[in-house]
Amino acid sequence: MSDVTAEELRSMVNTRPMTFFQITSIGLCVVINMLDGFDVLVMSFAASSVSAEWDLSSGDLGLLLSAGLIGMAVGSVWLGPYGDRFGRRLLVLACLTIITLGMLISSQVADKYELVVCRFITGLGIGGMLATLNTMVSELSNDRKRGLCISILQSAYPMGAIVGGIISVYLLSEFGWRSLFMFGGLSSLAMIPIAYRFLPESMDFLLSRGDKHSVDRLNELSGKMDLPMIGMTILSEERQADVNLKTLLSQPYTQKTCFIWCAFFFLMYAFYYVVSWTPKLLVDAGLT
Template sequence: MDLREKIESSPMRMYQFVIIGVVAFLNALDGYDVLAISFTAPSIRGEFELSGTALGLLMSAALIGMAIGAVTMGPVADRIGRRNMTVAALIVNAAGLFLSATAQSPAELSLWRFITGLGVGGILVGTNVIASEYSSRKRRGLMVSIYAAGFGLGGAVGGTIMMALIDAFGWRSVYVFGGVMTILALALVLSILPESPQYLYQRQPRGAQRKLDSIARRLGYTEPVDLQAKPASLSAQEPETSGGNEIAGLFAPGQRRVTIVIWVSFFVVMFGYYFVNSWTPTLMHDSGLTESLAMFVTVMLTLGGAIGCVVFGLFTARWSTRQTLTWFTLLAGTLMAVFVFTANWMALVLVVGILVGFFANGCIAGLYTLTPQSYPTRLRSTGVGWGLGVGRLGAIIAPTVTGVLTDAGWTPQTIYMGVGLIILIATAALLSMRRLDVEANRSPREDLQAAEPQRAS
């Protein structure tokens, strides 16, 4: 039995749903972490007397770590295994969170936030691939979207918890709680999360046969697993990797076009999403909302993001991932531009905030779905890692640029409109790939063929 093909073609089993739940919880740590710096920013700004530019740089520290972690740990995960990378990254992440609670200066806090980001970057490159590989062909779009929804859910639930923690114990308690949750996540990974089956087949590390047999039993399959099975799609399209060629492989003739579009889309989508999550409490307060209401609007935004991820997955059952993602970027950019103008009407700002989160985080779910489908197994974690890394560059720049613009006197209205226009760049990039519809329900062979440029274009 080829376990990969079995997972692809069979209905989802309970263990697969458990795996999706675990990786969604890990992604929720990212959502919690992004809101942690957003919600604690007013207290940190007051304690350390920071300017807008300095606060923006502090907000970017973890995002820099995430970008470096994603691009450097992606290739490592392809070599040592996605589960092993996730375990190591969780340890680093927990250390950064606990140390953040001890910071006595902006520089010290920036360092610990950077360490936290390194861990989050390593978590994402492994869990995104595992979510994709343990989903059936029919349900892959929905399952990866549920995984992506963890980000918004972590922000929404975590934001509510953070508001209570800050009021009761101060801003440092937010990071202590995050560290405790990360330790819990580590225990779940060690006890539940399996290794990527594609990695075990292709790399065949020591104990690969035993691990595949164990995974098959937990999935409820009784047939013996054939470690030497070579599906035609893999043998014909995926030569064994040679050391050090993974990054260059992203720009091979069969991958160059999709890599450029994915990188551009990741950059502008994450620029917009991390801007709105990082600065909404501050900018909405500057626009006339009370501090508590501005935070509540941000919670609604992240809740809308969780819903948007799941709905995106449902849409991919009927339309291609690229086509659905194109519409989501168009609506996210448009709504971002008008969001701040609704601040004078409480009910309207909450509704539009939910919709901004719905479409913006739905875009991230779309990129999480599109990216692993677009690359062969030997490049999958590398492709996801570099896509996330480039996206994190946008996320890094967004808070810092916003801080500089606020110090320069830009109004919140002008800033939100500018970010909306930036998101529309992704719409244009995806429209240029209208003949490259990578669908969640395609076979592995079709996914690989779809990732190649159309000769006629």
């Protein structure tokens, strides 16, 4: 057992070259984020077919397109913080399960009201997932590659939507709109055992715990990352104070926090408005 401290262990992760284990773990997060990209926009791909089958008004369609996004907002705020309480890995698995259930049930709904509920539930899982994946990738990366790794993670989101859109063309023509939700649900279902087997827990989360079980898991993780092991006594003495929402809204962060929130809100508002309605508008314009 080494006498290295928790802070020194964090410093090693930040300064040492990334191991194959870290790279593959980040790659798994990227694949999961690609699935999220498809799951978010699947309603946009299915919008014209759903609208034609159920004779939906623009207001009904707008509600269906918005339900998942509202769920994402709620999921990010509500589920995201549980990653600090129960662990990033457990939250990713829980969100994958929620997304899987929401997508599979969406493929069997009988009316627009049931689909709205299912899209909201799916959005809850996606919102919690997006918040957690960003944190996991940041904590798995070193200082030199962190920006690149987060950029790759974020690029996976639209890439998943692009690949999913291409697949949707075939599925819609051959099996109808319900097959899109079935495909997304089965893809998420297949990812659950893979994530359970290969996705590691966050080192920062384990360092924040300090109990014997967390130390054992931390030392197992350290071995995979070519890092020295750490003693429980040293670890438990170095817990850091929690940084929460109250911290972000207190001085000197108040103004910066509000500016960032507003900028990101308007950016996401414009982005999701365009990508949600574009497929339906193109079909209405005569394109197929």
